[in-house]
Amino acid sequence: MVQVSVSEPFLISEISSRYFVFDVSTVTHMRSKHHICGVLIGNIPQATQQTVFSGIPLELMPEEARLLVEKGHAFIADDVAGHASNLANLNPEEKKAFIAELEREGLEGAQMQRQQSLQKKQAHLKRAGSSMEAIQSSKIEPLRLTPTTSYPPLHASPIPDLPKVPSSYPLFAHLHEKGYFMGPGLRFGCQYVAYPGDPLRYHSHFLVTSYEWDEEIDLLDIVGGGRLGTGVKKGYMIGGARAKDDVRAFTFEWAAM
Secondary structure, eight states: OOOOOOOSSEEEEEETTEEEEOOHHHHHHHHHHHOOOOEEEEOBTTBTTOSSSOEEEEEEOHHHHHHHHHTTSEEEEEHHHHHHHHHHTOOHHHHHHHHHHHHHHHHHHHHHHHHHHHHHHHHHOOOOHHHHHHHHTSOOOOOOOOOSSOSSOOOSOSOOOOOOOOTTHHHHHHHHHTTOEEEEOGGGTSSEEEESSOTTTOOOOEEEEEOOTTOOOOHHHHHHHHHHHHHTTOEEEEEEEEETTEEEEEEEOOOOO
């Protein structure tokens, strides 16, 4: 995997109580350094009519976002509130500098487009030099750019609260600490699937379901989970936390009588 340099803590965007990462380098960094994969949910611009492959943004489970924040690898910013607050607090000098930077980038983009257009015309036109001079002396209109980030960039989370997570979070964090890559388990009727390594290289080993420490567990749930896990060549794991740092897990495998 290509090594990329990403400064920490990196940004996780909160939009409507969901957590997204829009930077490709950060997505790669999370996967290679922190065993966080998330789920790509965006369209691929070159192939918008298919649903087999997806692109950025990457959506994180609340558990993944909280784990990254707790370990100091990331911070969370409410995009809507942060953008509005950041722009409202700009002083006149910063506003002028921001607008000037946009105009400069727009002019550079327009010049690049014009140069590419001239190169194509020079390849096809066999006219007199005066015609080319007329083309080259035409006025350049700057492109209208949409900024991709607020200015100045955020350096800290404007919301101090950690992401709200389900009661299964201690088990999720415990397995992540053991080196497993964790993913959503909806397709298998469980809470998580646990991979021994990168999901691009390995099949998942466990179907994971969390219970409260004193919660009664229906025997049919254990039998059904064990049979399902064996049917898809995985173990069925249940676990829970008695205290914050006391997590236990058990695995089941269905065997015929």
